[in-house]
Amino acid sequence: MEIEIICPFKNAWKYIDEMKKGNKKDSQLLWDAHLIQPYWDRISQWAPFDQSFMKPAGIEDLDTLEQQLKLLAEIDVDNLKSEFIRISRELPKHDEDPIIAAIYPNNNELVKARQNGVAGACVFGNIMINVNPLADNWEEWIPYVFGHEYHHSVWGHHWYVLNGGLEGNFLEYMINEGQADAFAKSLFPDLQPQWLRTLTESEEIEFWDKIKPILFSTDRHDFDKYMFGDEKSGLPWCVGYIFGNLVVNSYLRSHPQVSFTELIAVHPKEILNESIYKL
Structure with a gap:
C-alpha cells in the first residue's frame, strides 16, 4: 500500500x-x-x-x-x-x-x-x-x-x-468502529483509549437496552447521539464505541482463528449474532 x-x-x-x-x-x-x-x-x-x-x-x-x-x-x-x-x-x-x-x-x-x-x-x-x-x-x-x-x-x-455497500444502519456503523479499535489495539496493546472505558455489569445492561432499539435504524439523525453519547438521554460519552468494541471482542473470543482481514468480510449482523450481546 x-x-x-x-x-x-x-x-x-x-x-x-x-x-x-x-x-x-x-x-x-x-x-x-x-x-x-x-x-x-x-x-x-x-x-x-x-x-x-x-x-x-x-x-x-x-x-x-x-x-x-x-x-x-x-x-x-x-x-x-x-x-x-x-x-x-x-x-x-x-x-x-x-x-x-x-x-x-x-x-x-x-x-x-x-x-x-x-x-x-x-x-x-x-x-x-x-x-x-x-x-x-x-x-x-x-x-x-x-x-x-x-x-x-x-x-x-x-x-x-x-461489494456494493451495506444497509447503512447503526449496527454497521458501530461494528465498523469496534473493528477499527480492535485492530488498532492489537498493534498498540499498551495504549488504552479513554473512549473504551470499562462498564459495570449493570451499566452494560442499562446502556445496551438503550442502544438495541436503534441498531437496525438507517435514520442518521440520532446516530451521533448513540455513538458519541448524550447526557440528556442517559448515554455516556462514546457509548457506541464502547459497545462496538465489546461486540467485536466477544465475537473474536469465540472465533480466535479469524484474522482482521477475514473479520472485515464478516457481515455485521453475523458478528452481533455470534457475540454475547443478544437482541
Whole structure:
C-alpha cells in the first residue's frame, strides 16, 4: 500500500503572518485559503458527495497555534511513514490508489483532554489526523489513530467499492468502529483509549437496552447521539464505541482463528449474532 503523508500544518505560518498583519479578511477565509483549499481536493478526491463538514476547524488563538507548530515541526515524517506502512502490512488493502494521510493542527479541548490530542477522520479512503501536540503523549497516539482510520479505509473499500455497500444502519456503523479499535489495539496493546472505558455489569445492561432499539435504524439523525453519547438521554460519552468494541471482542473470543482481514468480510449482523450481546 502506497502511503503519502502531507503536512498542511506547515502552511499555518502563512495564516499566522496574515492574521498578525491585520488582514481584513475573515479568519476563517484565511484558514481556508492556506490550510484547506491547497489540499482539500486531494484529501476528498474519492468522495462521491460533498465532505465539507469534515474540514479541520480553524484556530484563532495564534499564540497557542505557534506553540503547536513548533512541536509539530519535530515530527519525523520519514519515520512516521515507515510506521504507517508497517500498520498497512498488517491489514493489506488491495488497491492501486495511494492513501493520503494529512496532518492538521487541532485545538479542541475535548480531544486534548480525552484523546491525547489526536483525532482522526477517514474521507472515503484518505485519512486526516488532527493533532494538538500540547497534549500528553500525543506522539505515540498518532500511529494508533492512523491504524484506526486505516481500518476504516480498508473496511469501506471492501464493502462499498468491491461489494456494493451495506444497509447503512447503526449496527454497521458501530461494528465498523469496534473493528477499527480492535485492530488498532492489537498493534498498540499498551495504549488504552479513554473512549473504551470499562462498564459495570449493570451499566452494560442499562446502556445496551438503550442502544438495541436503534441498531437496525438507517435514520442518521440520532446516530451521533448513540455513538458519541448524550447526557440528556442517559448515554455516556462514546457509548457506541464502547459497545462496538465489546461486540467485536466477544465475537473474536469465540472465533480466535479469524484474522482482521477475514473479520472485515464478516457481515455485521453475523458478528452481533455470534457475540454475547443478544437482541
